[in-house]
Amino acid sequence: MKRSRKVRVFLIGGLSAGALAGCSPGGKPPISADNVYTNDYYVPGVGYYHAPFRAWYPLPYNHFDPVKQQYFYGGEWGAAPLENITNISSPTPQAAGLAQSLRTDITRGGFGGTGGGGFFFGGG
Secondary structure (H helix, E strand, O other): OHHHHHHHHHHHHHHHHHHHHOOOHHHOOOOOOOOOEEOOOEEOOOEEEEHHHOEEEOOOOOEEEOOOOEEEEOOEEEOOOOOOOOOEEOOOHHHHHHHHHHOOOOOOOOOOOOOOOOOOOOOO
């Protein structure tokens, strides 16, 4: 009796996990202003999340370019890396909406594909 009970619990857990994954396109959770993301959280087609700026950018936070001899953060270049205690934050509603529309890691239904694309260089 115990054996079948364990199997039943396992199956119920597996079914609920599958149901939750099926709620979003391609099984990936949607990007939302209600969620929090860590610095350099990467989304294909969108870029890297910069937590202090609450938006996505094409390069990782504090990326060093050896040719420019500068660091990239928040859509800007600086002579030194930006030191900030913000490691996790929620994106602005505008940044979350744009990131969700630009991501390439989900399968979209309908005719054709998404037109255009680019990176969101905003924040605030």
